[in-house]
Amino acid sequence: MEKIDFVITWVDGKDEKHRLKRQQFQPANIAKGAAEETRFASNNEIYFSIASILKYVPYCGTIYIITDEQQPANIYDFVEQGLCNPDQIKIIDHRTIFTGYEQYLPTFNSLSIETMLWNIPSLSRYFIYLNDDFFFNAPSEFEDFLANDQIKIYGHWERSSLVKAKFNLRKGLNKYFGKSLQPKYTIAQMLSADLCGLNQYYEIHHRPHILDREFLKEYFTKYPEILHQQIKYRFRSALQFLPVGLNNHLKIQASKAILCDDINIAYLKNEASLSSFLSDLNDTTIKFGCVQSLDQLNPEQSLKITSALITKFKDYLPLFIHHY
Secondary structure, three states, X not given: OOOEEEEEEOOOOOOHHHHHHHHHHOOOOOOOOOOOHHHHOOOOHHHHHHHHHHHHOOOEEEEEEEXXXXXXXXXXXXXXXXXXXXXXXXXXXXXXXXXXXXXXXOOOOHHHHHHOHHHOOOOOOEEEEEEOOEEEOXXXXXXXXXXXXXXXXXXXXXXXXXXXXXXXXXXXXXXXXXXXXXXXXXXXXXXXXXXXXXXXXXXXXXXOEEEEHXXXXXXXXXXXXXXHHHHOOOOOOOOOOOHHHXXXXXXXXXXXXXXXXXXXXXXXXXXXXHHHHHHHOOOOOOOEEEEOOHHHOOHHHHHHHHHHHHXXXXXXXXXXXXXX
């Protein structure tokens, strides 16, 4: 069976060393939301993410965890307890993926970090990227992501004109009146299509995404100024594009993508979505999930979610997780 590598970005924002480093580099005019604690929170989501891959993804190769001088506690228990192959989990520091671009470190910006994932040594050409709060909810086949050397993209087309007009207006208000220019997911997607000269963008949502390392490397080699402009921001900026979106639009332009309708995911977004999320965990037709902002729930709600995830992935989780 053909194997494909997985890449998970992770940070422990509660770590005092990391918190002090963020404060040291945080500018006074930082965009709203770019430095919120919840953006850097870690609530053991990564263990469920890895367990879901081990349970449901037989074509998984190496699992790379991208960190900033950190390491998830007991992460190698997966290996020591025989839950995965030796050397299947590898920790990759920001210094490695920013080799040749060290002047932009430290960075606390997920978009800057995602932009450099192609620079992971020995990474498979195609790889699947996950935030640490993404997981697989049901068995997955290789063809969920790649078929006949074409990547599968789940989403729908949106015209860029209205998003761009609003963005240009907000840039004007920022320039002349100092109004905050807040980063938005839709703007980042629009900007990624804009780089490819497209007047529409293929909108995607929170789930694992397949990327082509060679396409990204070739693009940034051809346009180094775009790469430098993107990764210079230590905290998220409204002027940054979505790296996954750039990958997707480059593949679409090259006729190397299969466009698929958007699909449901088990998505814990807030308190209102708790019941539907718990129900979706048991729905085998829903292949992907996302546990977003678990730290925003009250302790009782958080425990309910964690207990359900432990039950779902119990045979693939390190023993210490069972005590939470």
